[in-house]
Amino acid sequence: MTSTGHGRSTSGITMRDVAKVAGVSVATVSHVVNDKPGARIGDDARRRVHEAVTELGYRPNALAKTLSQGTSRFIGLVADAIATTPFAGQIIHGAQDEAWKHGYVLLVANTDGNTAAEDEAIMMMLEHQVRGILYSTWYHHEITVPEALHQTDTVLVDCFAGGSGLPAVVPDEEQGGRSATEALLAAGHRRIAFINTTTPSPAQSGRLAGYRSALESAGLDFDESLVFPASPEQEGGYTATASIVDSRATAVFCHNDRVAMGLYDGLRERGLRIPDDMAVMGFDNQDVIAAHLRPPLSTVALPHYELGAAGVRRLLGLETPSTTHPQLIACPPIQRHSI
Numbered sequence: 454m455t456s457t458g459h460g461r462s463t464s465g466i467t468m469r470d471v472a473k474v475a476g477v478s479v480a481t482v483s484h485v486v487n488d489k490p491g492a493r494i495g496d497d498a499r500r501r502v503h504e505a506v507t508e509l510g511y512r513p514n515a516l517a518k519t520l521s522q523g524t525s526r527f528i529g530l531v532a533d534a535i536a537t538t539p540f541a542g543q544i545i546h547g548a549q550d551e552a553w554k555h556g557y558v559l560l561v562a563n564t565d566g567n568t569a570a571e572d573e574a575i576m577m578m579l580e581h582q583v584r585g586i587l588y589s590t591w592y593h594h595e596i597t598v599p600e601a602l603h604q605t606d607t608v609l610v611d612c613f614a615g616g617s618g619l620p621a622v623v624p625d626e627e628q629g630g631r632s633a634t635e636a637l638l639a640a641g642h643r644r645i646a647f648i649n650t651t652t653p654s655p656a657q658s659g660r661l662a663g664y665r666s667a668l669e670s671a672g673l674d675f676d677e678s679l680v681f682p683a684s685p686e687q688e689g690g691y692t693a694t695a696s697i698v699d700s701r702a703t704a705v706f707c708h709n710d711r712v713a714m715g716l717y718d719g720l721r722e723r724g725l726r727i728p729d730d731m732a733v734m735g736f737d738n739q740d741v742i743a744a745h746l747r748p749p750l751s752t753v754a755l756p757h758y759e760l761g762a763a764g765v766r767r768l769l770g771l772e773t774p775s776t777t778h779p780q781l782i783a784c785p786p787i788q789r790h791s792i
Contacts, residue, residue, distance in 0.1 A: 466511045468580040474505040479579045480604040486511075487582075528557045528765060529578035529586040531571060535611075536563035540739050540757060541591040544610060547761030548587055555769060557584060575601040585768045587761070588612070593623055593655050610764040611757070613779045621779035622763045626656050629753045629784030630663020633706045633734045636751060638671050640792045642704035642732055648693050648716070650685040650708045657708075660736065664706060683708070687715035694719025697731075704732035704792065710742040713750055713791075732792040736784075749789035756782045 468482045475482065477498050484492035485502040505511070530548055535541040549559045560583065562574035578586055585606030590596060598607075598614045609621035637645050647664050650657050665675050681696055683689030690712035697705055697716070707713040713735035720731055727733050727748060735743055738754035759782050766772040767780065774780045 466509045468511075469576050470509055471502065471505045471511050474509060475501040477502060478601075478604055479576055483579065483582055525582045525584065526557050527560050527578070527581055527583045528552050528768065529575075529581075529583040530559055530561045530589060530761075531574050531578070531586060532561070532563050532589040533566045533571075533591060534563065535589055535591045535757075536561065537565075538591045539741060540737065540755070541611075543757035544589055544761040544764075547758035547763075548610075548765050549761070551762040551765035555765070555771075557765075557769075571599060572601060575599060579604055587764045587768065589761075589764070593626065595655075606768060608764045608768045609779075610760050620767055622760055622767060622782055623655070623779045624755050624760065624784050625781035626659025626784070627663040627666070628781070629736060629755075630660030630706070631667045632663070632784065632786045633660075633736060633753045634664045634667035636786050636788070637704040637706060637732055637734055637792055638667060640704070640728075640732060642792075643671075643673060644679070644700075644702050645704045645706060646679045646681060646697050646700055646702035647706045648681045648683050648690060648697070648708055648712050650689075650712075651682045652685060656736075660708060683712060685709055686711045687718070690715025690717075691719045694723070698723060698725070702731075704734070706734045707736065709737045710735040710739045710750060710752055711737075713752070714742055714746060717746055717750075728790070728792050734792055738787050743787070743789070746791070748791050751787065751789045751791045753784050753786050756784055 468479050472479045472482045481494055481498055482502055484494055485499055530545065535544050545561055552559045560578060564570040564574055586602060587608050587610050588602060589610035590612040593611050596612045596614050598617045598619060607619050609619050611623060613621040613623055634645060649661055668675055679700055679702060681693045683693045685708055690707060694716055705716060707716060713733050716733060720727060725731055735750045735752035738752045743750040743752045763782055
């Protein structure tokens with residue numbers, strides 16, 4: 454085993470090491486060492502890469518030697534916390550199934566929101582010359598795109614970045630809010646309260662817009678006094694119970710299933726029965742909550758599996774929506790016994 458002047462054995466030298474010495478991106482190193490046809494790389498950059506390769510004694514590994522035209526049968530997925538979040542983990546499942554269907558293997562990196570780990574994961578995937586990268590978050594929000602993602606084809610999943618030019622697939626929050634309210638309307642309710650989150654987000658504004666739209670379509674006026682802001686967890690629903698009861702509402706659409714769980718507790722303490730005295734509709738379809746409440750909670754599902762699958766299809770060019778806006782994935786209602 455030999456070593457370089459940089460204190461590392463040549464067997465441990467990676468494209469990232471070459472890129473650092475040459476002052477170029479990992480993608481540039483990949484294009485040069487694999488002699489990728491059509492790569493637009495300046496003579497000076499190409500020279501620096503070759504000099505760094507010689508200086509460090511870099512040798513492409515066995516994987517790189519099998520790559521065709523500088524790409525592999527890998528698709529990368531970089532996520533903040535979805536692998537450790539039970540219901541959001543379906544994003545990985547959907548992406549993995551869709552990747553397999555088209556002859557690709559999914560490489561997953563769960564970074565727990567650590568920026569350094571995220572950068573390392575993206576660099577590793579670029580070094581393995583992935584077909585592209587899905588970048589996903591465990592809840593729907595706007596993000597700042599890591600700079601390295603611009604070095605390969607990227608699709609944002611369950612998040613978006615306005616002005617970045619990157620395609621995104623996200624839940625249709627407004628349609629979900631409309632479907633939740635329509636389910637309560639279909640059960641005969643006309644005085645429907647909405648417990649909304651206090652946290653600004655696409656879910657906060659989209660679900661409220663869907664609630665208003667469903668009421669309007671049913672010929673009912675929007676009553677702002679029936680919208681109750683609450684923290685988006687069990688305590689928020691529990692705390693809102695007294696105001697809900699005082700409002701004379703006969704049904705409640707809750708921002709999420711955790712809020713609904715707290716409302717269940719508050720209504721039970723007051724001797725009120727679900728759905729006889731109050732119908733309750735949730736959102737998210739967190740199975741560990743919704744399916745196991747008594748009675749089981751009717752809710753709207755966040756389409757995590759389909760988000761992952763659609764992200765892969767978008768990355769592979771199998772779906773090319775004409776709009777420059779994020780691609781919206783429908784949130785299906787799940788009927789159980791709380792309405």
